[in-house]
Amino acid sequence: MQRTFIMVKPDGVNRGLIGEIIKRFEQKGFALLNAELMTIDRSKAEYHYMEHQEKPFFGELVDFITSGPVFAMVWEGENIIEVSRLMIGKTSPTEAMPGTIRGDFAFCKEENVIHGSDSLQSAEREIENFFGLLKRHRLEDDFPFEDR
Ligand code: RTP
Ligand code: MG
Numbered sequence: 001m002q003r004t005f006i007m008v009k010p011d012g013v014n015r016g017l018i019g020e021i022i023k024r025f026e027q028k029g030f031a032l033l034n035a036e037l038m039t040i041d042r043s044k045a046e047y048h049y050m051e052h053q054e055k056p057f058f059g060e061l062v063d064f065i066t067s068g069p070v071f072a073m074v075w076e077g078e079n080i081i082e083v084s085r086l087m088i089g090k091t092s093p094t095e096a097m098p099g100t101i102r103g104d105f106a107f108c109k110e111e112n113v114i115h116g117s118d119s120l121q122s123a124e125r126e127i128e129n130f131f132g133l134l135k136r137h138r139l140e141d142d143f144p145f146e147d148r
Contacts, residue, residue, distance in 0.1 A: 002080045004117045005126035010068035012113040018071045030077035039069045047129050072130045084116045
């Protein structure tokens with residue numbers, strides 16, 4: 001059984017899509033383990049998106065994800081990391097298939113409704129970042145930001 005971190009981004013919260021997204025994960029048979037509406041600070045956002053820190057869009061990505069409340073969740077299920085990425089759909093609205101969450105609801109690459117972890121390692125790191133205490137030992141070596 002795997003766990004993953006799923007987050008409704010500020011545009012999804014603002015558009016009232018939390019219920020729709022929870023419904024899809026419940027219908028798929030996944031189990032909700034934790035959830036919280038929260039507004040995150042820049043250091044948590046920077047840590048969340050650390051793989052993109054050298055990208056030209058990093059600043060705007062952090063601006064966006066800290067611009068309003070997000071709905072952070074931990075879900076559990078068989079192969080959930082891979083399956084949830086399929087349910088979420090591709091990053092860009094021109095590539096996200098109808099039937100996926102982004103395919104049905106997102107029209108913009110920069111604001112695309114939902115995030116899902118892309119690997120076991122990122123799921124572990126992201127759950128720790130948002131909900132704390134789990135697997136803390138894996139975080140110490142590669143943490144590049146101050147004042148988290
Ligand atoms: P996410 O991490 O948010 O679930 O999205 P993802 O895996 O599908 O895409 P990723 O490559 O990890 O990119 C993270 C977020 O950065 C924004 N982005 N903007 N302006 C651009 O060219 C650009 N490229 C990526 C997207 O909002 C993406 O969700
Ligand atoms: Mg990603």
